[in-house]
Amino acid sequence: xxxxxxxxxxxxxxxxxxxxxxxxxxxxxxxxxxxxxxxxxxxxxxxxxxxxxxxxxxxxxxxxxxxxxxxxxxxxxxxxxxxxxxxxxxxxxxxxxxxxxxxxxxxxxxxxxxxxxxxxxxxxxxxxxxxxxxxxxxxxxxxxxxxxxxxxxxxxxxxxxxx
Amino acid sequence: xxxxxxxxxxxxxxxxxxxxxxxxxxxxxxxxxxxxxxxxxxxxxxxxxxxxxxxxxxxxxxxxxxxxxxxxxxxxxxxxxxxxxxxxxxxxxxxxxxxxxxxxxxxxxxxxxxxxxxxxxxxxxxxxxxxxxxxxxxxxxxxxxxxxxxxxxxxxxxxxxxxxxxxx
Numbered sequence: 387x388x389x390x391x392x393x394x395x396x397x398x399x400x401x402x403x404x405x406x407x408x409x410x411x412x413x414x415x416x417x418x419x420x421x422x423x424x425x426x427x428x429x430x431x432x433x434x435x436x437x438x439x440x441x442x443x444x445x446x447x448x449x450x451x452x453x454x455x456x457x458x459x460x461x462x463x464x465x466x467x468x469x470x471x472x473x474x475x476x477x478x479x480x481x482x483x484x485x486x487x488x489x490x491x492x493x494x495x496x497x498x499x500x501x502x503x504x505x506x507x508x509x510x511x512x513x514x515x516x517x518x519x520x521x522x523x524x525x526x527x528x529x530x531x532x533x534x535x536x537x538x539x540x541x542x543x544x545x546x547x548x549x
Numbered sequence: 550x551x552x553x554x555x556x557x558x559x560x561x562x563x564x565x566x567x568x569x570x571x572x573x574x575x576x577x578x579x580x581x582x583x584x585x586x587x588x589x590x591x592x593x594x595x596x597x598x599x600x601x602x603x604x605x606x607x608x609x610x611x612x613x614x615x616x617x618x619x620x621x622x623x624x625x626x627x628x629x630x631x632x633x634x635x636x637x638x639x640x641x642x643x644x645x646x647x648x649x650x651x652x653x654x655x656x657x658x659x660x661x662x663x664x665x666x667x668x669x670x671x672x673x674x675x676x677x678x679x680x681x682x683x684x685x686x687x688x689x690x691x692x693x694x695x696x697x698x699x700x701x702x703x704x705x706x707x708x709x710x711x712x713x714x715x716x717x
Contacts, residue, residue: 406570406571407562407570407571407572407573408570410562411562411564411571411626414562414624414626415605415626417691480675481676481714482676482713485714485715485716499715500715506715509717510717512717513715513717516715517713517715518685519684519686519713520713520715533691533692536689536691537689537690537691540690541675
């Protein structure tokens with residue numbers, strides 16, 4: 387970037403969040419780690435639990451233009467081929483994680499099926515009133531999204547969960 | 550901006566009672582845990598003498614005289630709370646159960662206990678979550694309960710609810 391270029395506020399905001407104590411605590415605790423951030427594309431690996439109880443990393447691709455005023459576009463990303471994750475790479479087990487990572491297609495792209503996600507929110511306006519605690523609002527931040535995803539990806543880490 | 554500790558100081562991440570954001574406390578090497586308590590007390594708004602400092606997953610508070618030297622696990626997230634124990638009360642189906650937990654106990658630990666106490670069917674158990682009493686705000690299973698208890702309180706009331714599965 388040249389001197390004199392005006393920094394995009396979304397870029398500044400994401401950089402600040404990646405430097406925040408909350409994000410760093412999650413990294414230190416092994417919950418997630420930054421893979422790459424070349425605005426407007428952010429990639430983060432999140433540590434999850436497979437149905438057999440073993441651990442696995444799941445890569446999430448975010449497009450963050452307009453963040454936080456505009457919701458993020460989020461999809462699972464392949465850690466092998468650097469493209470959208472294949473069905474074989476999607477997490478399985480608990481029905482809620484399978485629901486969120488079903489590879490939902492809309493608007494010409496693939497999206498995580500979560501109320502806070504850009505395309506999901508745009509096509510399901512009822513989610514804002516039905517699931518306000520899962521929807522995006524002005525008080526949310528990147529950590530909200532990462533904690534939601536970490537929670538989903540570790541629903542298998544529970545006695546009695548599908549094995 | 551880097552957050553590497555210098556030779557002279559360390560940066561410790563601290564989760565303070567009732568604060569949803571983790572706080573960053575930088576203190577000189579050679580300080581004591583007491584110095585973390587002093588800074589945490591300022592953040593929580595209570596006298597440091599009343600603050601207990603816990604190391605990450607520990608249920609036992611740290612000795613305030615413990616020296617913070619180069620071998621100290623400063624990379625662990627610490628927890629600051631006034632209480633040694635939180636009185637947790639969980640409601641479900643018209644009933645309730647109570648138990649005490651340290652502030653560092655994870656929501657998941659409480660959830661597993663509540664599922665057993667209320668004898669939730671094993672097929673339904675994975676779907677159950679804990680939410681703040683009277684709300685549908687599910688608590689992250691990996692979060693420590695101290696985060697949800699304001700500094701001057703010692704109780705946490707929760708509802709056991711079925712987790713949300715959006716579908717449109």
